[in-house]
Amino acid sequence: MSQAAIDRAVAEQASWMEDLLVALVEQPTVLGAEEGGQALMARAFADCGLEVESIAMDAAAIRADPRHSPFSWDVAGKRNVVATWRGEGGGVGGGRSVVLNGHVDVVPPASETLWTSPPFVARRDGDWLYGRGAGDMKAGLVAMVGAVKALRDAGISLRGDVTLQSVVEEECTGNGALQCLLAGSGAGADAAVLTEPHHDHFTLAQVGVLWFHVDVRGVPAHAARASTSGFNALDAVHRVLAELRALEAELNAERAGHAWYADHEHPINLNPGILHGGDWASTVPAEATLSCRLALYPGQDPADLQRRVEAAVARVPFGATVRYSGFRCEGCQVDADEPVVRVLGDAYRSVHRAPAALRATTATTDARHFVARGIPAICFGPEAEDIHGIDERVSLPSVGEVARVLARFLVAWCGESNDKGPPVSAAHGGESSHVHR
Template identity: 25%
Template sequence: MSDTISAVWKAVEEDRDYVVGLTRDIVRIPSVNPKFQADPAINREADVQTRLAGELEALGFGVDRWDVFPDRPNLTGEWAGSDERSLILCGHVDVVPVGDQSKWNCDPFGGDIKDGRIWGRGAIDMKAGVAACVAAARAVRKAGVKLDGRLAIHTVVDEEAGGFGAMDLVKRSRLAKSAIIAEPTWGNIVPAEGGLTWVRVTIFGKQAHAGWRFNSIWPQPHVEGRLTPGVNAIELATRFLMALRDFETSRCRANWHPLVPAGLATINPGVIRGGAGMGPDGTPAIMTNAAIIPDIVTIDLDYKFMPQEKFEDVKAEFENFIHHFAASDAWMRDHPPAIEWDLFGLNFPPMNTPVDAPIVQSLNRRATQAQAKAPVIKGFEAVTDAAHYAGAGVVPVIYGPAGDGFHGDNECVEIDSLIETTKVIAAAIIDTCGTA
């Protein structure tokens, strides 16, 4: 190991209390995402950012801050350097709600230390990761290392409710060649995750009186003045869901990636609404009257795709499936289902960073040296802000500490793992940015 890395790791060890103290301090500032639970007393992302901005300024970072939503700011800090060897460290400052507080054995916003762990909402997801990024830069500075490449630290809002903080940041900020997202990975290296979008499929029928349903099932010989048959959109939707399940299965069988579980390309029907008449918001206007043959069904899908798939191909394949499904029915041929992609703006591009990318290799080598438990290189089943960096052309990888209870009760981060994470990220800064 080089003298530079040894010096930086010594700085991390001598400065253990800093990363532990910063983690505890920001756990004590409740920053629950207001989209889950709106209450100004606990929606304090801005106060976390103010605290972090102070730390970054003290370390000589050039700081920028702007509101993504009212009083919900993103924060960036940057040390100048070459673009060629530039690196971003990123974390989110929002947390999910506490949930049932009676299940917690500690104050969810206490930041207590017990059993070698820091306890509280956001401890592992992901205030410890954010603190490790800041502490890693501080160790580099303390060891007197001058970097060649530009180093940036990004702390973003709103990861837990769609990643709109990171989505906004990648549109407006200078980016870098590679990025480490310090979400909890239990010391493992995560270079791949699938893409995700939400899709609304709207199925159209023909509204009619339910008393004349017989005329829909056994249409009567046409006579002048007789009712034309209704078409029940709920029944069409049932057929659609059966066909969708087969399509999903065939996609899962046809697409695989070595780092993620087989069958990850799922299409989850998450919300379904059926009724009569199209409302102004694109959902059925009447949903309380069973005496109507319904003409509108909307089905909202959580549509996942594989790390190696391109969104344009995914779209084309699904639209082709819908086209063929509709072509099998005389009514739907003339009244095909409508497809709305990126419902509510939700779209996570896939991340497919190669295992031999320098940033992955650096983290793997340094984690092997620094951690009690050897790292594994693996994919991630859900989505993170890494997606938005990947979509903007950055080479991201996810790496962070070990803990427990994320999105559950009794959330905590292991302090030894937090120190290891700080060391590994500090070494990855040196490897990636180089020394001037």
């Protein structure tokens, strides 16, 4: 199939893709409310003519895996949605296989009142589509399924398997992607592409992330006597935070030993994200909880960081304990010489006439679960702005561009099967030599 034919096939999906993106953005798929989005993804996979499989979240199976992240909420009734386009290559010796993975969950809107329009109403303005999760990463889900639908509607057969995965809980634990791999979906793949909003580069390295919650015990008293009695748990949180900021500085000072991050000014970010405490303005608060996110370098053991966090918190001269729920994961890195980096790079260059940069991110993604199983995983996807912020938006033309890159990549990576149908004509000249092998 020629590059021009692939591009035409993707272009034909433009309105199907935009409609799917709008519908996805209008499902407020925050933690615990992912199903509305998963139902849409199941239908999108079925629209490709693929058999849809649900992989239920199984708390016991997740907790039994050493790479799970702890969680304090109920996962019963939640599912990941997957579908596999079987290649004609006959398994080993056939074409190479790949997983296209995206997450359907989104973070909360941060502050609805600051948004120009409601965060879960998709608003189009020129080339941009606004809404929470539009960029991170519903547009990526749309691009990956759009690429597959384009190729299938065009009647092409591939030699290797393409597995589509729409997962839950990427933003809090990564346990959705883990559950897919535990169930065997994509577990033996030759590569994975996660269509996170990394649009002009491929992300090959990422930090690990630890979520922790510090409970501070106060002594309640009437506010009128606060200067002589009681102990204010909310005031005390500042002491805890000072110790944690000192640990953050210590961790950043260690960056020289970590190749991907040595030249980064501040790779390790501590984020105090939630503070709860007290129950009355005239009562000295009896308790407070500070919930934080802290990063770690690839190659570091999250257990080591847990010990350092606990040691920092232990330096305060009052009762404070550390609990864990949410991310507890390693960083990871992929070798730039991996064949998938080259083949995806060729596809990118053939569309954009410029190479994609290779980068490290100071965030985590589900890519780590694939890398931990020896599957090289790259993040690459549509162009987004203000993810996790206000007025998050995604560039609509970039969704089509990513779908074109992915479609060209799938043909090059998995190989085109000539076993059935009319002979296909390979395009020669121009940029096609980058993709056809």
